[in-house]
Amino acid sequence: MATGRQSRRAKARRKLKRAARGSRRRRIWVAACCERCGESFLSAGRGWDRVRYCSDRCAFRARGSRRRARERGAEVERYSRVAIFERDGWRCHICHHLVNRTAVVPHLLAPTIDHVIPLAKGGADTAANVATAHFRCNAAKGDRTGDGGDQLALIG
Numbered sequence: 179m180a181t182g183r184q185s186r187r188a189k190a191r192r193k194l195k196r197a198a199r200g201s202r203r204r205r206i207w208v209a210a211c212c213e214r215c216g217e218s219f220l221s222a223g224r225g226w227d228r229v230r231y232c233s234d235r236c237a238f239r240a241r242g243s244r245r246r247a248r249e250r251g252a253e254v255e256r257y258s259r260v261a262i263f264e265r266d267g268w269r270c271h272i273c274h275h276l277v278n279r280t281a282v283v284p285h286l287l288a289p290t291i292d293h294v295i296p297l298a299k300g301g302a303d304t305a306a307n308v309a310t311a312h313f314r315c316n317a318a319k320g321d322r323t324g325d326g327g328d329q330l331a332l333i334g
Contacts, residue, residue: 214240216260247303257305263289271309272319286314296321 211218212232219232231237247254268277268289281288292311295301298321311319 211260212236213256213258213260216258216263244303247297250297252297252300253302253304255302255304257308259291262291262305262308263310266310269310270312270315272311272315275312277310277312283313286312288313290316292316292319295323299323 208221208229209218210221210229213230214236215232217232221229231240244254244256263277263279268279269275270277271292271294277289278285278287279289283290290311290313291308292315293301293303294307294309297303301307
């Protein structure tokens with residue numbers, strides 16, 4: 179009977195040591211920036227390469243955007259919305275005024291991603307074909323293109 183108690187004690191010690199380490203699995207705490215919304219977050223993941231989004235909501239929206247582009251037969255490339263906003267200087271490419279960084283859709287001055295050549299017209303969902311736009315300007319533009327100026331915007 180003494181050996182049985184000894185093994186239970188040993189098992190309990192092992193469990194306590196494991197609990198003191200924090201988890202049964204090997205998890206790595208990762209501080210990252212969400213690819214969709216740009217929020218910084220802390221996540222306990224299995225590796226830094228798997229953590230891209232701050233929440234299931236952001237992951238779901240990004241997945242939906244890529245799926246809609248693939249359904250239209252467009253070329254799809256991962257890009258960060260915040261990186262596009264930074265690249266464009268937080269300025270709407272349609273009216274050339276600054277967007278409100280803190281506003282969220284449906285606010286009229288909220289930043290959105292606009293496809294220079296719309297997906298409906300055969301444009302790609304790549305960083306080269308998207309630009310920052312106000313929600314108001316993007317909604318008014320719809321799936322129309324300009325008078326050839328949109329093609330020139332992709333050069334350089």
